[in-house]
């Protein structure tokens with residue numbers, strides 16, 4: 001007897017199996033997002049925007065109106081749709097290269113303006129689609145195509161703490177959290193809260209998800225999971241960072 005995997009209702013079954021590499025975190029983030037959309041019952045009014053980078057492989061992932069945009073420009077494109085059609089739930093999905101480097105000005109300005117959209121960013125610590133170059137989120141000592149001896153923070157800076165930055169520059173009404181593919185239930189909870197924040201018209205909502213790229217990390221399943229569960233959270237603290245009505249959380253400092 002064959003066992004059919006349970007897929008979110010809002011996924012497009014005919015485009016599965018998806019196009020991501022085996023062990024890629026993108027599929028898990030999108031599973032959590034699909035479940036969140038189903039549970040909130042917003043499939044008929046959600047609009048999904050994906051970026052350049054491996055996130056673009058989700059262009060046919062959902063049974064949702066979908067737009068695929070230029071690198072890092074998904075945030076302003078979704079902002080435009082939201083302003084024109086405020087009743088829609090606008091979701092921008094991107095990688096850390098798109099959100100924190102090539103499109104960082106768009107993320108910063110949308111956050112400062114407290115645009116009523118939801119941005120979801122998969123942080124896999126590399127520019128994956130182009131072959132694993134160093135990204136703003138590359139960890140200290142992490143080897144990449146362009147940091148073959150490991151990232152030296154004294155020369156190239158420390159990894160970008162995106163949610164912490166967004167929390168600092170948004171005003172009241174913003175929701176900001178960092179989840180991980182290692183805890184999908186928690187990640188789904190954060191995504192639901194981010195979407196509910198948009199539905200309530202409160203302000204910007206932003207969720208970073210710690211994600212994996214075994215292809216460019218050159219890791220097997222065990223090493224990949226260890227990196228996600230043990231190494232990344234030492235620097236990228238998981239949890240809610242800003243919640244409307246509760247203000248900004250003061251969390252313990254990162255270990256590195």
Ligand SMILES: Cc1ncc(C[n+]2csc(CCOP(=O)(O)OP(=O)(O)O)c2C)c(N)n1
Nearest residue numbers: 053054055071095096097098126127128129
């Ligand atoms: C303006 C611009 N600069 C550079 C590129 C080349 N480029 C395409 S994908 C990519 C890396 C994407 O990395 P990230 O956003 O982290 O997503 P990932 O592939 O890791 O999911 C780059 C640099 C581009 N398409 N456009």
Ligand code: SF4
Nearest residue numbers: 020021024054128213
């Ligand atoms: S290259 Fe990395 S991020 Fe891209 S699909 Fe493969 S595992 Fe995922």
